[in-house]
Amino acid sequence: MKARSRFEMNHLWKIFFPLSLLLYLSGNVKSQVNPSVCRSPLGMSGRQILDEDISASSQWSESTAAKYGRLDSEEGDGAWCPESTIEPENMNEFLQIDLRSLHFITLVGTQGRHAGGIGNEFAQTYKIKYSRDGSRWISWRNRQGKEVIEGNRNAYDIVLKDLEPPIIARFVRFMPVIDHSMNVCMRVELYGCEWLDGLVSYNAPLGQEMILHDQEVYLNDSVYDGAILYSMTEGLGQLTDGMCGLDDFVLSHVYNVWPGYDYVGWTNESFPNGYVEIMFEFDRTRNFTTMKVHCNNMFSQRVKVFQKVVCYFRSDLDWESTPVSFSPVMDDVNPSARFVTVSLQNHMASAIKCQYYFSDMWMMFSEITFQSDTAMYNTTLAPRKTGAPPNTQPGDNPVHKVDDSNTRILIGCLVAIIFILVAIIVIILWRQVWQKVLEKVSRRMLDDELTASLSIQSEAFSCNNNLTSSAPSEQESSSTYERIFPLGADYQEPSRLVRKLPDVSQVSEDTASKSPQSSTQEGVPHYAEADIVNLQGVTGGNTYAVPAVTMDLLSGKDIPIEEFPRKLFTFKEKLGEGQFGEVHLCEAEDMEEFMDKDFSFDVSENQTVLVAVKMLRADANKNARNDFLKEIKIMSRLKDPNIIRLLGVCMSSDPLCMITEYMENGDLNQFLSRHEPEGMIALLSNAPTVSYSNLQHMATQIASGMKYLSSLNFVHRDLATRNCLVGKNYTIKIADFGMSRNLYSGDYYRIQGRAVLPIRWMSWESILLGKFTTASDVWAFGVTLWETLTFCKEQPYSQLSDEQVIENTGEFFRDQRRQIYLPQPHMCPDPIYKLMLSCWHRNAKERPSFQEIHRILLENTP
Template sequence: MLLYLLLVLQTKANAQIDPAHCRYPLGMEDGRIKDTDISASSQWYETTGPQFARLNREEGDGAWCPAGPLEPADVQYLQLDLRQLTFVTVVGTQGRYARSSGNEFARMYRLDYSRDGRVWISWTNRLGKKIIEGNDNAYTSVIKDLHPPVIARYLRIIPVTAICTTVCMRVELYGCPWTDGLIAYSTPEGQILSSPGHPIATLNDSTYDGVLERRRLSGGLGQLTDGVTGQDDFLQTHQYNVWPGYDYVGWSNDSLGPGYVEVEFVFDRMRNFTSMKVHSNNMFSRGVKIFSSVSCWFKPRLIADWEAEPVEFHTVLDDRNPSARYVTVPLGWRTAKGLRCRFFFADVWMMFSEISFRSVNSAIPTQSPPVITSSHPTEDSSMRTTLDTVTTPNKGASTDDNSTSILIGCLVTIILLLVVIIFLILWCQYVCKVLEKAPRRILKEEQTVRLSSSSDTIVLQSPPVPPRVSQMDPHYERVFLLDPQYQGPAVPRNNLPELSQSAEASGFGGGYAEPDVTQCTPHQCFQSSVPHYAETDIVSLQGVTGSNMYAVPAVTVDSLTRKDISVGEFPRHRLHFREKLGEGQFGEVHLCEAEGLLEFLGENTPLPEWDGRPVLVAVKQLRPDATNNARNDFLKEIKIMSRLKDPNIIRLLCVCVSSDPLCMVTEYMENGDLNMFLSQREMESTLTHANNIPSVSMSDLLHMSAQISSGMRYLASLNFVHRDLATRNCLLDRRLTIKIADFGMSRNLYSSDYYRIQGRAVLPIRWMAWESILLGKFTTASDVWAFGVTLWEIFTLCKEQPYSLLTDEQVIENSGEFFRSQGRQIFLSAPPPCPPSLFELMMRCWSRDISNRPSFNCLYQALRPHVTH
């Protein structure tokens, strides 16, 4: 509680951002923004790369310069990753002076921004203008205020020119952290107030950066988060050349009908909410009052249902003071990622200019959330509410008398907090040492792994659990939690049934065929049809990314080491670097342009027909200082990948191994990975068609699922184990063909999907089967488990991480529940658009027993009718 008290005290001091004071340099000039967080669409030379775009600095050749003269139609950008949501108020720019040797600058530029790195928004000023005036010489810095300010993590500065010319830029951003964490709100469209004898007031959200459909704003932020509070008279504004009522968003009770305004809020992560502050107009002489009451519902994740019990708050209305004011609504320490609040009218009109939240980042669920009301307030509660909701201009000596006691209380709280933090650090160090040194426990059937207290508030749909076996499999009696050194017993191959091809798929109803899995029996096409190699039979290749991709039987690797690579040696000088896609423990993955690649590959090229554009490829490059083991693994990976030839597996095109650094050249997928592709889309509907919103249909999702199952069926036929199947490792080309790869671990974008074991491995535990987590056992059956999670990702449109309500440690504990099979394990819930039979297929992929999981051949047979040719 001491930590929470301190956080509340801090948020009281700066709960509302003031754009006039939020003007701190964000770190381009002083280096707090690292070179790795600065990128660009192109660069002229290495010495004019994006890392040299720092205001008032002269490193390199003095600035960032995009490649070639800039044409009016060109779009070149400098991109900055601020590493957190930031309230950006000012942009400063310079040209390239380079100690009198340069004279290039940008006279104009545009600004694009994104809060998640996926959806990009073009900034416009309050009058709808996108172009910002830049520099008129190479050395003077020009500072431009952003009206309205920007709330984003990623920004792109895009130089604009009216004639063909060379431009160079240095920049600095100014602002402060966006601690609210609010990334979007949804409200009814603002309305127009018209009354005789008064100017017309247009009360719309004019700076909203989301979408407007069916008279409702959604998916963006606007005037309710721009830091500008409205005046007592809503017709007066802080801005020039705008219309009356500009600072407020307002609604009429007569127009909306239900007697309330419903506003939904979406946050960047789970938060523990203490209060909400709403700046409301109270000009009751014009029929405007603060809301009479508010009810707020919470939900822990975006695709979950709203919790049944709301927080309610009744406002003490004031008919004597017409001043606009902040109303503080206590939220009772409720945890959520989304809020829905209904503000009830007290008069004809209700107007808001700002809404902000106080919260703690680390959400700690409450056991039984209280319902807060003040419909019959006591004398003390009425006094507290009045102090919160009414602005008192003259506090006088009472404030001075209390300042000393408040300061002493804050200092005592800080000291106690430091003591608690030191104790926690020492305790964590002690626990880590004990876990590292102590022998692994043998988990017995009667022992339980308990989730932490947060599990008491988890609402997860638990479908029927797959049938249990009558006896505990003797292979699973000794469990060594997350111990990669453990070697599972091998399964004799002569005990494995033969593969059956009798699986069929039936037709769909309702326009789509639902996969029929009822014909896949354990004796026909379940996982027993594929050999389950134990760790003693598997050789794992570290690869460039530092991951264990494409584990294969040892005999296969041994035979391959005696054969030549089946792809050609490509001239290294024909690979032209474009950008770095990712990096791992032993190397990097680059996007390159391959000059003359189609002629080099000849008739056997797997690439689509050439359309005049440069051929882009992904190049895995081993670091020159890599260990000998990493070098040998890299060569083995080349030999293995050179023989993988399937339309749904990433293709190795050629290599550069005659000299260091060793490189392998693979296909590059123009549409990126499936995770990013789906997360930027919505389910197809009449609304998406009418508003040109990127969308996917149910048949598209089924087609994608079928392609992945086809690629994995091919790998399984070669006894290859992928170990990291997920949407982040499924790439799409320009024709939306899916190809399975292994780049996901190398990209910082997906670092949160991996759990790092201290001093050992990095594992995608949210996609891993329980035997992989507990036993270190990776087989084709564990890939089937990951395929089920990948299906779940696809049908949630990758809007959420699997088991998003569980911490990494709770995911590991949940795998222990699968091991014990006592009915307490937590399953992923059915995605809303998913056909029931397809969710049943997912559930079979998550069967506790390997023999009950379908094979990839069975999965492909069920999904094959939806593969379009």
Template sequence: MTGGKIHDEDISASSQWSESTAARFGRLDLDNSDGDGAWCPDIMSEPDGLKQYLQVDLRSLHFITLVGTQGRHADGMGNEFAQRYRISYSRDGSSWVGWHDRKGRQVIEGNKNAYDVVLKDLEPPIIARYVRFMPVTDHSMIVCMRVELYGCEWLDGLISYSLPDGHQMIYRGIDVYLNDSVYDGASAERLTKGLGQLTDGTWGLDDFLHSHFYGMWPGYDYVGWNNKSFPKGYVEMIFDFDHIRNFTSIKVHCNNMFTRGVSVFRQATCFFRSGSEWESPPVSFSPTVDRASQRARFVTVPLGDRTASTIKCRFHFADLWMLFSEVAFQSGSAVYNTSRSARKQGHPTNIPVDDPTHKVDDSNTRILIGCLVAIIAILMTIIVIIFWRQVWQKMLEKASRRILDDELTARLAFQTQNFSFHNSSLSSEGGSTMNSTYERIFPLCADYQEPSRFVRKLAEFADSMESLDNETTGHRSCKRLAGGPDPPHYAEADIISLQESSDQCSITVNMFDSSMKEFPRHKLSFKEKLGEGQFGEVHLCEAEDMQDFLDADLSEENTESPLLVAVKTLREDANKNARNDFLKEIRIMSCLRDPNIVRLLAVCVDTDPLCMITEYMENGDLNQFLHKLSLPDETTPGYEAGGETTVNYSKLMDMAVQIASGMKYLSSLNFVHRDLATRNCLVGRNCTIKIADFGMSRNLYRGDYYRIQGRAVLPIRWMSWESILLGKFTMASDVWAFGVTLWEILTLCKLQPYAHLSDEQVIENTGEFFRDKGKQVYLTKPSCCPDSVYNELMLSCWRRNAKQRPSFEEIHLCLMESLQKL
């Protein structure tokens, strides 16, 4: 819907309030300038939710696993949404089926407001061409909807199967119901004209008494039959397809707990029909008997490239019970002559002889030609892009250096001394090679949403969601139907550059502190290489005569000479975007004035390499500072400046208060940090804490960042679920990181957050936060942490709903009150 692959003419409705709220405007997250922002029916919805609907025609059968809904806000001009709704679907456009979940519930909980997108998993999924969304209300009210569908094209082509309904087994006093409980066709003597559990993409467990789905009855995942009810010794199933196909095999998932009288079928015999009569000969197959393992398994029945539009298979019992949970066909589209005369002459139906009307299946040839044409087009496009970029780079190289410097509102430099370090070992020092793709502190809007440029399948997170193995259901690997971003539980954030977002925010940062001075490069002495990023390096240096560059408040604190400082440099070969970002970071940091934020002291921008000089406290970062300490016994005095190795709870809370104060200042300016952690906080005299952003550059903390397929590196153990899955960074996601930072402080950084989980398990845990089924894992309460701080503050920082998390102003007030009670 959002991506436009579903055209306007394929979206219809029972009615519309006006032309500006027609069905074509019911696309999720897409406010059309010609419309009022959603589909709205022309009359108020009724409680039964059956009269008004928004219909989508997918043009072919699709396997749909997820739907999304949103209301109408029209940039603040509307506030209509559907609190609840139903879904009905059809495969042929005439016979409609109402969807219900595995417990029989038909009504789906929808939106709570007009803005947020609400996603709902369809369990069981539906196979349909037409889908209708029908709003439901408790009382008559006006509703509007925008919708989205997620899934993939149903390449099996199976439109219905017919079979005897399953039986009831009594095992050791337990009632085991083996019926097809989600079948959507008719159920008289046989199940007919529908699909159900055999095509829901979920196969049963080894023990059929247990289920993939919580709260379901024993045997739920299987459809099963008792041998005593079939005198002929077999169960007959009929499968109908959308058109004539060339079948290679059928795969049947069978239970094999032979100790309970359940076994894989002894023989399968399949008949084929392309017209009105069954063709001969049938195909028979007998699987190998396996009495060594009771594991459920797929049994592949080869079909010998036979063509048909209907297949009838008879599965013969090998034991008292036979249990199936999934059936999948491997086939390709084909058009063959199926005339009765050809069969009577003895010609095989898949090789018509001397038939001028026969059409050879050249689908593979067409696919090959199409691929070659696509590859050539892609190569030509790449060549054009490369050529165009080279032309522009040459033009930019000729531009004056002043064009870049004009972005600053004051001239930053007056001196031209070359930057030189007094230590000749600079070039020989090693450092982290981790790419600094994570942005530094910069302004963002209060509810800023990253652009949807997601990389698919975040760290194998979707593996557990795939319905069958690659060989069985590679044709069912689902994606968004209508293009655009992938479903949230299949997404990965691609971090954008500072330049792409800073100009769109409510705070304009086109000012610059004109008091920022150019520092003589020759007065910087190299001490240590802290790290190396994609476009520059971070050095720990000593700066001589820095007191002349300090403000009054800083000069009182730093009386020593030389002064320890951190120097960020930009490589001379950095591209234009990196250079612009560096200058913008200087411009932004020059405006920050808070006792708990690292201060930009001076710059070196008159000549390359560009440098910024910031504070660096003598006690280093908070992570290493706390790691060396320990909590005292009740009789041990607390930490005091001067070399003690213990620290008490009140001092730890004072550190947390300082960090909260600094973050309160940043949030008041709509600044989003994105990487708040103890490694990014520096410790000065008397345990003064200042927030910085050096942690990522340090090789020491490489293990705190997770590299995604060689691309972005993310501090996933500190990130909120919406930052990982949706790429959304706001003050609320910084609040989540603060909760983890507070946990670090109260555990003295002895362990990494979620140390018992691997990186992949941490990502899976964020998926549990998204699903919100009570299975998410929280960081445990530190031993020195009071229950009130953990329950009321720390856990509130990790609430699923970002809007329910406290603000930094509230966090700072809460911590201050807790500190005063000590």
């Protein structure tokens, strides 16, 4: 079912709200979850979870589709199996379950494909990702910070694993993890119960550190799954994990953790107002009866229960002016930790903001739960075959029954309201029907245009090296990609399809025929659209888009780089390959003797250096050879500390080679994925770390390199962490090897089986209009910066399929505020995220230049 418009939903909410108040009379009171008994199967094996709620990234065949991934079932071919063999460098396959509502999940079960002895595929290890809203995905980690879960050792046994900490989610993904290429199949089950609190996130100040008898006591929320920067936002953690702290806060239920692990605590020295404010967000408007706060009261260490709490309620958009205030009885005799129950006086709210006042130097909480009455239509579920109703947990309050004398009145009111609702809905739909029809037609036209445009783009991007020139104006531009007209400054909705597409070879001839003077007219826009110069690269990948005037000036020059002896190469590994050649990682001897005086290696004398060697196959055609020579001439002109440098050539015999720098730490994507941010999790797991200041230092270098390219009017067209190399002391140099590597084939949109377009990094106008400019490079830089600050732990828009990413670019085109942006990374400061958003501005002219980006990053250096 398609989502309703905001206008329609606002009207329906105003109608349904009185109904919810009426139905509230028959609601039932719910208590918090009890983890020790919240271990019921949620419906994979029992089939309460429907087939349509089980999906996967791919499938080997119809008989191994996602719906066959049910634990202890042998239907189909016996399990879910992904489309192809999973490789260690490309572990993006997943089996996804939609539970339709939030659940508290404490246990998972896995099984391989046995199929009566025919199958022998299973996942030895796996990871779990989860989401509460379907947009932000979170990687589960255990209490020691480890992501990988031990799985199966054969294809038939069921292996159950406790989730410590448990997760609160609607969507769950099982992701196989392997250390060598292998076939993997899975059957799974989830165990837990419905999350009756309805809490979806809490925002709170960061927990603090206490020094107690020369011992460090960490009172941080170590399992919080939201953003953690200056405070904790949009997540859940230890205050909702179902585990209450011990009387002595230095001790813990959990083995091998630090002192203070069970509690989140604050000192009054950090809060001049005398209170800690925590805001709680819920899944819907609820009628709240009580709040229970588990507090430590070890008064001998100056830790006490809060002196007073003041709670504010928000039911719609505004906070109510009248709060609820509660003061518990102070206890200076019993040091035991305890639950403090706060009456919320049946306030209706979707969010609660509570201010907890200090009664001594420290205040510590380990659990906060809410009890609320909810309407019948919000809590009734289909019966489950687990032996008990799905909403029943030990300790639940009894269900409130409706007085029989009121039944007839209630039914009559319901019937009258339903008739009124039907009439109003019909009127609303009738008024909007023509708008919907027109919008549907418009979308169909845009989809048709997009399909044609992508087909042409894929051929050009994969078959050409795509060295392109910046045109002086919109009128002189000659793109190989289909245009959607009219192309005004504001990119209005297209009024018709353009069926006639430009011929690629003709574009090349037209571009070559332009005079240099035409590229130097006055009034050239800052972001000029790039024309295609038909140069075939070695790997079929992209290098740079180059001004036509530069190509004209280079066309008659000799090779400016000295010949390097082949005998001084030592092959190490193949980095990538393409239609006309390969890229190899080699060691080179005596390279410094063949270099310009303005270039120096950071190696001692007679030491070998790592280089990347682009090699043209001997059977390459004449055009490919000419383009190879042009690529050498262009690369020889690029001299910047943050751009990969051309070091030498081998031209005396086939195969022709060009030699470029290669950094010892490989590409930035793989480098960051092997590291963790600084913090307690990395400390416990002994993982190598990278500080935020070093991340920003690397991002600043990328911006500097792109500033240099843009000053030459060069357009990269494939900027991403996979195309940035890392050297000593976090030195970054921009390269272009990413597209040629099988490791990153999943980063490119495939048409007819060929990886051709890096759509997750491309601006909307590049995908829809074929426009590659400095402005589209700025868009890609924003995505690259997002990758960097997330440690490349997931692909951009990982929750969206390739088709949904393309659909999202259509939302940018229509500009109806439905477009999806990448979320703010956990360790990303607000000014830097604001910079990212400016890079993704719909209007290309309003995006910052690389000069501005470089300046902003320098100004925000920690």
